[in-house]
Structures are given as C-alpha cells and as structure tokens.
Amino acid sequence: MGRLVVVSNRVPAPRDRLQPAGGLAVALRSALKEGSCLWFGWSGQQVSEKVGHDHAVNVDTVENITYATIDLTHAEYDGFYQKYSNGILWPLCHYRAGLMDYERKDQIIYQNVNEMFARKLLPLLQPGDQIWIHDYHLFPLGQALRDLGVAAPIGFFLHIPFPPWSLMRALPEAHSLLRSMQAYDVIGVQTEDDARNMNDGFSMVGATAKAEVFPIGIDPDSFAKQAADGLANLEVQRLKESLRGKPFIIGVDRLDYSKGLPERFRGYEVFLERYPEHRGKVVYLQVAPVSRGNVPEYRALRQELDAAAGRINGTYGEFDWTPIRYLTHSVPRTLLASFYRLADVALVTPLRDGMNLVAKEYVAAQDKADPGVLILSRFAGAAPDMEAALMVNPHDADEIADALHKALTMPNGERQARWDHLEPDVWRVTALTWARDFIQALGKARSA
Numbered sequence: 001m002g003r004l005v006v007v008s009n010r011v012p013a014p015r016d017r018l019q020p021a022g023g024l025a026v027a028l029r030s031a032l033k034e035g036s037c038l039w040f041g042w043s044g045q046q047v048s049e050k051v052g053h054d055h056a057v058n059v060d061t062v063e064n065i066t067y068a069t070i071d072l073t074h075a076e077y078d079g080f081y082q083k084y085s086n087g088i089l090w091p092l093c094h095y096r097a098g099l100m101d102y103e104r105k106d107q108i109i110y111q112n113v114n115e116m117f118a119r120k121l122l123p124l125l126q127p128g129d130q131i132w133i134h135d136y137h138l139f140p141l142g143q144a145l146r147d148l149g150v151a152a153p154i155g156f157f158l159h160i161p162f163p164p165w166s167l168m169r170a171l172p173e174a175h176s177l178l179r180s181m182q183a184y185d186v187i188g189v190q191t192e193d194d195a196r197n198m199n200d201g202f203s204m205v206g207a208t209a210k211a212e213v214f215p216i217g218i219d220p221d222s223f224a225k226q227a228a229d230g231l232a233n234l235e236v237q238r239l240k241e242s243l244r245g246k247p248f249i250i251g252v253d254r255l256d257y258s259k260g261l262p263e264r265f266r267g268y269e270v271f272l273e274r275y276p277e278h279r280g281k282v283v284y285l286q287v288a289p290v291s292r293g294n295v296p297e298y299r300a301l302r303q304e305l306d307a308a309a310g311r312i313n314g315t316y317g318e319f320d321w322t323p324i325r326y327l328t329h330s331v332p333r334t335l336l337a338s339f340y341r342l343a344d345v346a347l348v349t350p351l352r353d354g355m356n357l358v359a360k361e362y363v364a365a366q367d368k369a370d371p372g373v374l375i376l377s378r379f380a381g382a383a384p385d386m387e388a389a390l391m392v393n394p395h396d397a398d399e400i401a402d403a404l405h406k407a408l409t410m411p412n413g414e415r416q417a418r419w420d421h422l423e424p425d426v427w428r429v430t431a432l433t434w435a436r437d438f439i440q441a442l443g444k445a446r447s448a
C-alpha cells in the first residue's frame, strides 16, 4: 500500500496527536494500521503578513502519521476561513443562502489559499501517494494540484450537506467550483440526497464528475466502553447526584445555527407549557460550546439562546428547580460519553446536518437493558438509517414537545425495541468502515 496523504483545513494540534479524540483522527489511526500517512493542513495559528509571507511548513511525525502544517496570515484567516468558508459556503451548503455574506474579494482569497496549499504540498509528495482532501474549505484544491502537474489519484470528501442546484446557483462561482471538481477521481458525500444534488449540479454545468455515498460513523466499541467505564468518574457521580433521580434530557452541539438550538429551546418551552406534569421533575442539559465566535451570525445566535434560556428558566423555574442547564463551554469527551449514558432522552434536532455523530454516540453509549430514547431531526444525514428514533421536524415546536412527552413516558419494552433497531447500523457503519471504503475506492480509481 502506498502512502495516504490527507489534507484538511485543520490538522490536529500537537497535544492531540498521541491520543486522538476527533472523528477523522481516530478513523485514520485505525484504517491505517499498516500504511503510513502524511497529514497536511493549517496549524490553527495565525501570523502577521510579514512572518507568514513564505508559509514555512512545520513537520512532525508521531507513530505512522507525519503532520505537516502551515500558518495562515491574518488576512488569509479572515478571507479564506472566516468569510468565504464559514460565512458563505457553510450557510449555503446548509440551505441558508439568505445568511450568505457574499463579497467577491473573499472568493479570491479562498482561491489563493487553495493554490498556496497546493504549492506547499507539492514538494512533500512522493511516487505512489494517494491524496484524500476533506471538506468545503478545499473544494478547488484538487484542480490546483492538477494544474501543478500532480497525476496521483485524488479523492474529495464533503462532511456537510450539498444543496440542490436551485440553491447552489446563488453562489456566483457555482459553475467554476463544480467544474473544478472534475479533478477528483473519487468524490464522497454523506447521503443519497447529497449525491443526487451534487450530481444534478455536475450535469447542470456540463461536468463529468460523479459523487458517491460514503456515510461516516463513530468508533462504537470504544465509545460504549468509555460510557460505561466513565460512570465511576467523580464528575459523572456529581451530575448523577445533582439529578436526584429526575429524568434527564441531554443536547450536545457546537453553538451553530445549523443545529436548530433556538427551535429546540422553543420545543422544550412548549413541552413545559403543554405538559405541566413534567415541571419541576425533568432536567435538560444543553452543552453548546461557542464556535466561530467572530462570525456575526454566531454572535447573534449566542445572544438569542442566552435570552431564551433566561426566559424559560425565569418563567418556569422554581427556587429549587432549574428547567435548562445551559453551558456554552466544552465538556471533556471522557465525561460526555457517560453523560449520554445517564440521559433518558437525547435531543438531536439540527435543521440540516451532514451526518450528526452525536446521534450515533448517544445510541452507542446506552445500557441495552435500560436504554434512553433518541429524538432525531428528519434533516440530519443520520436520519435515513435511524428511523427507529422518535423522528421530528425541528421547525415544529409542538412536535418536539409531543416527542419529549412520549420519550419520557415510554415503557422499557418499547425503548429496548427501538434501541435494538438503532444499534446494528451504528456498529455496521463506523469511522473505520468509512475511511477504509473511501481509501479502497481511491485505490481502485488508480488501477482503472
């Protein structure tokens, strides 16, 4: 097997390299047991224009993965990462064209950074390499590498949804972006819908490229083990004591408008309004660490949620009961798994989501003799394989309220039956099968 070259916007920071926590890092580690890998991308550091001028590559090898990183200048970070990737492509791909903050100058910076990535990667490439590029920050990177003469197989995987052409064409560069994807030998997306949308787009612009479905998953064995083992942890015990036997609802999301958090809070509010028997008796913990805090839409969302949590707690709270425990900082993953296991209900209600790994993690974390209930949005990429969850339209507060009541009163027999239907897919489609299948497809593309 030749070397695998992975390119993603962010490369794990040195402190996360020995004990990888993130999905991609874990998947690669297990998929690459025998082979070796070069992982190239942004360090996460910003430097001033002068220092960043030559974009020095920093190289470090940990076990069989060599990490090669570059810093971005402040202007690149702003135009490429904040504005074009997160302020334009992210909302558009999540069907929110109205939130796009479009300026052509940012597209130019985006294109330039992709070309700079290609130039910096080129000297690191070796004969026999296969290149795997990740996500919307790097759509044009494959073409930029081809323009420099790279003949190696190049694959691209999109972690987020891809919108229908009728929406995509709101992007002034839609034609060139889709046409540039002809540089890829394999293009992977999360769901059938995404593949259909992208393939429609290709045909609209006359591109001969083809998207295929490679759904992502988690590492269910290690997650299940972490959930069970962690119960003994002091902090998990503290949470348990604080619940005093009350039913416990959990939500875990980056603070992002795609995750449907205001709509979810509204659903919980309607639930308390319409089902007063649960007042004083349930606890809802929402962990929503702030992300992309410099993008205006995210700041506005934070304010909206702060206000909603305050309103709900003010209206329904009692001197000895708080309806929502709302955290905007992170909780360590080791604790999170056991928190899921303690939770009677998980609320996973994105308005749109590429896949949504929290839904899969929640299922993996359950005690099969007494499992909790997953409430899941029909618009998560995970939805088609998880129909045994309580499915909701995340825009419909009444439906969320009814689902919460149903979940909290569901007999163990039905909870087990639902979990029995959810479990097989979580173990069948994993981070490992995802990475292995994609790498295999890339290998075949080379021999074809």
Ligand code: ADQ
Binding pocket: 023, 159, 160, 216, 252, 253, 254, 287, 288, 289, 329, 330, 331, 332, 333, 336, 353, 354, 355, 356, 357, 358, 359, 361, 381
């Ligand atoms: P995200 O939008 O980040 O990922 P998701 O799939 O849910 O969404 O993955 C989040 C991961 O971060 C999960 O593993 C979760 O446990 C963890 N996490 C979230 N909040 C946390 C917290 N407070 N503390 C610690 N860990 C936390 C993007 C796409 C998704 C797609 C993934 C993978 O938007 O649709 O499923 O990539 O392709």
